[in-house]
Amino acid sequence: MKVKQNLHRAIDFMRSREPATSNDYTRLVLHCVRANDFTQAKRLQSHMENNLFQPKDSFLHNQLLHLYAKCGKLYDARNLFDKMSKRDVYSWNALLSAYAKVGMVEDLHAVFCQMPYRDSVSYNTLIACFSSKGYSCKALRVLVMMQEDGFQPTQHSYVNALQACSQLLDFWRGKQIHGRVVVADCGGNAFIGNALTDMYAKCGDIGRARWLFDGMANKNVVSWNLMINGYVKMGNADECIRLFNMMQLSGLKPDQITISNVLNVYFQCGRVDDARKMFSAIPKKDEICWTTMIVGYVQSGREEDALILFGDMLRGNIKPDSYTISSVVSSCAKLASLYHGQVIHGKVILMGIDDNMPVCSALVDMYCKCGVTLDAWVIFQTMPVRNVITWNAMIRGYAQNGQVQEALVLYERMLQENFRADNISFVAVLSACINADMVEEGQKYFDSISEHGMTPTLDHYACMITLLGRSGNIDKAVDLIKGMPHEPDYLIWSTLLSACAKKGDINNAELAANHLFELDPHNAGPYITLSNLYAACGRWKDVAFVRSLMKNNNAKKFAAYSWIEVENEVHRFVSEDRTHPEVEKIYAKLNHLISILQKIGYNPDTNIVLHNVGEEEKLRSISYHSEKLALAFALIRKPNVVAPIRIIKNIRVCDDCHAFMKFASITIGKPIILRDSNRFHHFFGGSCSCKDHW
Numbered sequence: 001m002k003v004k005q006n007l008h009r010a011i012d013f014m015r016s017r018e019p020a021t022s023n024d025y026t027r028l029v030l031h032c033v034r035a036n037d038f039t040q041a042k043r044l045q046s047h048m049e050n051n052l053f054q055p056k057d058s059f060l061h062n063q064l065l066h067l068y069a070k071c072g073k074l075y076d077a078r079n080l081f082d083k084m085s086k087r088d089v090y091s092w093n094a095l096l097s098a099y100a101k102v103g104m105v106e107d108l109h110a111v112f113c114q115m116p117y118r119d120s121v122s123y124n125t126l127i128a129c130f131s132s133k134g135y136s137c138k139a140l141r142v143l144v145m146m147q148e149d150g151f152q153p154t155q156h157s158y159v160n161a162l163q164a165c166s167q168l169l170d171f172w173r174g175k176q177i178h179g180r181v182v183v184a185d186c187g188g189n190a191f192i193g194n195a196l197t198d199m200y201a202k203c204g205d206i207g208r209a210r211w212l213f214d215g216m217a218n219k220n221v222v223s224w225n226l227m228i229n230g231y232v233k234m235g236n237a238d239e240c241i242r243l244f245n246m247m248q249l250s251g252l253k254p255d256q257i258t259i260s261n262v263l264n265v266y267f268q269c270g271r272v273d274d275a276r277k278m279f280s281a282i283p284k285k286d287e288i289c290w291t292t293m294i295v296g297y298v299q300s301g302r303e304e305d306a307l308i309l310f311g312d313m314l315r316g317n318i319k320p321d322s323y324t325i326s327s328v329v330s331s332c333a334k335l336a337s338l339y340h341g342q343v344i345h346g347k348v349i350l351m352g353i354d355d356n357m358p359v360c361s362a363l364v365d366m367y368c369k370c371g372v373t374l375d376a377w378v379i380f381q382t383m384p385v386r387n388v389i390t391w392n393a394m395i396r397g398y399a400q401n402g403q404v405q406e407a408l409v410l411y412e413r414m415l416q417e418n419f420r421a422d423n424i425s426f427v428a429v430l431s432a433c434i435n436a437d438m439v440e441e442g443q444k445y446f447d448s449i450s451e452h453g454m455t456p457t458l459d460h461y462a463c464m465i466t467l468l469g470r471s472g473n474i475d476k477a478v479d480l481i482k483g484m485p486h487e488p489d490y491l492i493w494s495t496l497l498s499a500c501a502k503k504g505d506i507n508n509a510e511l512a513a514n515h516l517f518e519l520d521p522h523n524a525g526p527y528i529t530l531s532n533l534y535a536a537c538g539r540w541k542d543v544a545f546v547r548s549l550m551k552n553n554n555a556k557k558f559a560a561y562s563w564i565e566v567e568n569e570v571h572r573f574v575s576e577d578r579t580h581p582e583v584e585k586i587y588a589k590l591n592h593l594i595s596i597l598q599k600i601g602y603n604p605d606t607n608i609v610l611h612n613v614g615e616e617e618k619l620r621s622i623s624y625h626s627e628k629l630a631l632a633f634a635l636i637r638k639p640n641v642v643a644p645i646r647i648i649k650n651i652r653v654c655d656d657c658h659a660f661m662k663f664a665s666i667t668i669g670k671p672i673i674l675r676d677s678n679r680f681h682h683f684f685g686g687s688c689s690c691k692d693h694w
Contacts, residue, residue: 004675038071043128055185065094100129136164162195201230225258260292267296291324303331327361338370361390371673399432401680402689405434419482420481430463460493469499562626562649573629590632602663605656644671
């Protein structure tokens with residue numbers, strides 16, 4: 001600041017004692033260049049022109065040109081260049097630099113072609129600009145031209161050419177350049193060593209990259225970062241983490257991008273606690289690290305941790321970007337946490353990114369997954385720009401919430417507005433057909449997949465198997481599997497098994513279950529489903545055999561649970577849960593509610609208890625399922641709140657709980673929204689949005 005003030009005074013003083021000498025101008029121009037003071041340089045140029053001062057050579061003008069180029073002032077550089085009576089190669093190079101600074105690649109190339117004389121700097125400027133802007137093939141052609149024109153490539157030439165090879169993944173030409181580097185005896189340079197390491201790593205030869213890295217005498221931070229990131233891209237997590245630890249022991253500090261990459265590696269390996277420890281040890285975290293940690297938590301199923309960390313990020317005055325916000329909104333969607341989703345929506349509005357397409361798409365998905373399709377629709381309607389992801393989120397949201405016609409109408413509107421349907425679009429419309437038992441319509445949409453230039457995926461076949469199976473066409477579902485162009489996977493056979501269980505088709509259930517036992521013998525789901533089918537038919541020997549097989553294969557059953565958000569806090573329940581602090585109140589409330597519902601027609605369905613036990617034990621077993629406990633807790637905590645009660649369950653709701661919720665919605669006088677693993681159930685006035693198809 002002091003230097004600029006002195007310049008200002010010096011120029012004003014010089015103006016007061018005209019005429020100025022050549023030495024005055026030279027001294028002040030050099031001061032402007034050293035201070036990077038574009039404003040004073042412009043004043044000085046104007047003073048020179050007003051006093052008709054014409055330098056004897058191009059030195060002063062070249063200095064000003066260099067400053068204008070460095071500041072990215074292309075117009076001023078071009079204007080001065082055109083006024084110059086004397087130009088040398090330095091003048092042309094400065095103009096080239098100005099075009100390169102603003103990224104005008106085609107104009108830069110045109111100026112290069114007009115140059116009456118060039119030097120190695122001219123070629124290097126063109127190679128560097130082509131390489132940095134993604135014109136990698138052109139960059140390599142200029143390197144060849146440079147040598148054909150008799151100029152020896154410099155270290156900068158090789159570094160930028162190697163960057164072009166990295167972008168092209170051109171291993172062969174990269175090796176050629178490596179050979180020239182060795183012949184030119186400039187391989188000891190750290191910049192070239194880093195460029196070679198990066199090229200080999202990106203081209204997949206991580207062994208050669210490591211050999212070069214180990215042989216570098218003077219590794220810098222960039223060297224370590226490039227090698228670590230090379231292992232990240234190769235998926236070698238162990239070596240990546242080992243090298244990262246070695247770097248820290250060497251006393252060098254990794255940059256934020258490398259830290260972010262290593263955090264990602266920890267998450268990919270399932271080492272969430274190690275990622276958390278590493279993150280906690282970082283003294284100064286930027287938004288990249290915060291976002292990486294939040295996204296890692298979301299992808300690892302630690303949504304609550306993601307929300308807590310997001311709060312810490314805001315309290316630390318770190319401004320989240322749209323990607324961070326989208327990830328946090330997604331965690332709210334997975335938790336079905338409407339309160340937190342609404343709070344973040346408010347933050348989105350305050351940040352002025354409520355027109356950002358990824359953020360809006362995430363909000364649409366979040367509101368749909370919280371069962372509030374009206375709010376999702378408002379956001380969808382007000383979006384200035386939409387993409388197919390947004391359309392899919394809204395269509396899928398309608399389908400999951402039982403608004404089948406709205407989903408199908410919106411799909412047709414998407415096509416009318418010239419958006420191309422993708423695989424997810426068809427999963428959404430087929431799901432809508434499933435939820436309404438629309439077999440013919442579902443078949444029509446399934447057949448139209450090929451008309452849109454796509455091949456049906458396993459997800460599409462799973463939808464059709466579900467649709468056919470639920471309508472009683474199990475044999476058609478089996479024929480569809482046999483005619484598939486894909487090898488049936490776990491999803492296909494488990495879908496068929498679920499359909500068979502719903503319809504009591506033991507023969508095809510056995511077919512599906514046997515395939516599932518082979519594909520994943522440790523998953524308890526198929527054993528339990530087949531065992532329950534046998535139990536429903538009274539085939540207790542077969543039940544015992546399947547249970548024994550399950551035990552021998554060490555198959556583990558995952559816990560079924562429900563959760564509910566009350567007063568901004570998530571409460572989780574399992575069947576017959578006795579761990580909640582308010583357990584006595586919850587059971588008293590639930591027992592009271594059951595007695596009321598029985599008076600208006602609710603009759604507990606003990607037939608769903610497929611164990612060879614007494615009727616009293618069966619009744620106790622079904623009375624305290626997790627979603628019923630969650631409902632009772634909500635009624636204790638929010639007795640006078642008119643807002644809907646929202647419950648989430650991680651598996652399909654059973655027949656008895658579904659009937660229970662219908663009767664409860666009559667008694668409590670407000671909607672109950674239950675999201676299970678299949679879909680949403682909106683209970684109100686004794687009926688459900690699924691119309692008993694789920």
